[in-house]
Amino acid sequence: MADNTSQTFVIVGASVAGARAAEALRSEGFDGRIVLVGEEAELPYERPPLSKGVLLGNDEPSAVYLHEQGWYDEQRIELRLGARALLIDRDAHEVELSDGSRLSYDKLLLATGSSVRRPKIPGGDLDGVLYLRTLADSNRLRAAFAADRRVVVVGAGWIGLETAAAARAAGAAVTVIEPQPTPLFAALGREMGEVFADLHRENGVDLRLGHSVTAFRGDGPGGATVTAVVTGDGEEVPADVVVVGVGVTPNTELAESAGLDVAHGVVTDARLQTSDPDIFAAGDVVRWQSPVFGRTLRVEHWANAHDGGPAAARSMLGSDAVYDAIPFFFSDQYDLGMEYAGDVGPDGYDEVVVRGDARAREFVAFWLRGGRVVAGMNVNVWDVQDDIQALIRSGSVVDRARLADPQVPLGDLTS
Incomplete structure (x- = not known):
């Protein structure tokens, strides 16, 4: 490698993607x-535990950090925490920060992540209407979940269901309100969405499907504390705590103001290089050209940040290798553990x-299009992810009967 001691690489976003990129460099x-x-004052940390082990009280909040401060010191990685990047001057190769300083860069990585969607619902600013994105959010929710509390979760996506499971584990009464016909409808479709509907009902969740939320009601001084959630048909569902989990939005403002190509994500090629050859992107914010799927993808899950950060780092160093990861995520709810790979x-x-047996919640599900596996999910069945991803990568037309037969090794379907 050519001498690079005089170069400066700036990473905007002290996230998993950003920290992993620095580590890889x-x-x-x-x-x-x-x-x-x-932007946060915290050291870079993992987000999955925020809705799982930390929220359940099984993990200490300190366990989420990727590295201690000493590691960054040893690796000579300068941390500028509690500072927000305000603008990129592409001509000068500088980033202006909220503290008034400017950082010169030779290469720049945008790992700015995403922000929770905050729907404009009347009463959304009441005390007790909460979101889950940061470590502070997780700690606040964990303190709010208790046996005498009535928790209403708005949205039956992954965050909504995981917070519902954590609230039930704490003994709270839980209602989930979701406009779609099943939980996870957009992610999994009706067939597998029903599996999660049954799971939560069996664990005591009042699941209100096909219902929207029109307002939050409150009382106390100035009506400041939430007491109910109003549905589209006018029903008021009592609530001591409300968790809103209706998705996230990529933080593209910095890229947009710099004139980079943006389309619901910072657009890059297969090397995670943006329309500016000295600027790269990784994690939630990137929409990259996937060589596996032959189209652009934007993925909001941990694995993309974990793998994409190092891939972007290698590209910043001049590697021609493409980022060919298959989207992957996992979830734990009650006694159900699952892993999902692919993209429909x-x-x-x-x-x-x-x-396998979907009723017993011990099975593998495959989503097919044109006879080819485009996604797969293993539920309480382990050590099959490599085979699932191999099926997706192969692009082969599979024998449906053999795919459904647990006696046929999955590895045989790609041979």
């Missing part, structure tokens, strides 16, 4: 200056093939 031999800028995409799927 050092492991790949970059000896120049690395500056990691983060805008063309949808033709059918779902199940291998």
